Amino acid sequence: MSPLHPLSAPVARGGLSGLLLLVAPLVLGADDNYLREIEDEARRQAATLITSPPTALPPLPDTGTDRLETGLDLAAFEQALRRKLPGTYTSYQQLNTKRKQEVYQAYQNNSQLTNISERVIQLLGNKP
């Protein structure tokens, strides 16, 4: 299952340019000289732009393999859920015991984080 639920509305993806330029950071001071330093630094950097080929994107967390440790008992599962998925855990706490057990069952069947998160939100939305 996809980690995201496709919605019906089409979405135009915002594009960023392919040209990546590397510059040194601006260094801010706390005293009155910092304005002058900013301006000097900005001018210096503007004059020393280095054009580089597009760099590879940094890897996102692998949602396909990002899993909770398997074989946890319920208490350890809840601790791991709290640590790894804090937003999901808050919703999990709102579930009744039966539904928490369903989440635990879902974890036992598939320990992928996205699977667990989806199950919690599904159960939360499916109010009795």
Next chain:
Amino acid sequence: MTTDFADRLRAVRDRIHVAEQRFQRPPGAARLLAVSKTQSAAAVAAMAAAGQTCFGENYVQEALDKMAELTALTLEWHFIGPIQTNKTRPIAERFAWVHSVDRLKIAERLSAQRPASLPPLNVCLQVNIDQEPTKHGLNPTEVGVIAVAVAALPRLRLRGLMAIPAPAADFAMQRPAFARLRVLREQLTAAGLALDTLSMGMSDDLEAAIAEGATLVRVGTALFGPRR
């Protein structure tokens, strides 16, 4: 004092403008949010007199006190701090934006408490992009599921993502975390969520954030000086 603030505001806006040009972003693509936490209402008023209209606050009561002093000004208030469940009502009632939603429960309360007389509350999901144990925010892995649930809430408008990456020494080291947040937003938009906001970048790293698509940069120190 007003002159100092005007100079600082001009300098920060110039940094943003230069970064937009350098990284081929449209002019005005990155808005400046002045982080006024711990600053006085007088300082906010001075910055407003210099032309700044969007202010970010971390603490509810401090923000409410400033709002009470500044009712004569037309300002856009953004809440950017950690949200306690029992503080959602004043946030829902008094702010235009909330950048720091990190739980569905908080989003549900904000939606339920947003007055019908106001437009939907603009919200961003806070992402713990570097997965630091001490930081607030959603694990990137759970953002998709939570985002879909938040987007369905009637009195909220899910605008995008916010992150505070781990401090990094230089531009090259700052950029990857911002890139990860950008890609995360692209994944969400590809899945059908119309997100137009990346709230990322502060005084020390706004160039790297703008390079990676920031639409809101949250600047405090460079505008107001060191916090009191």
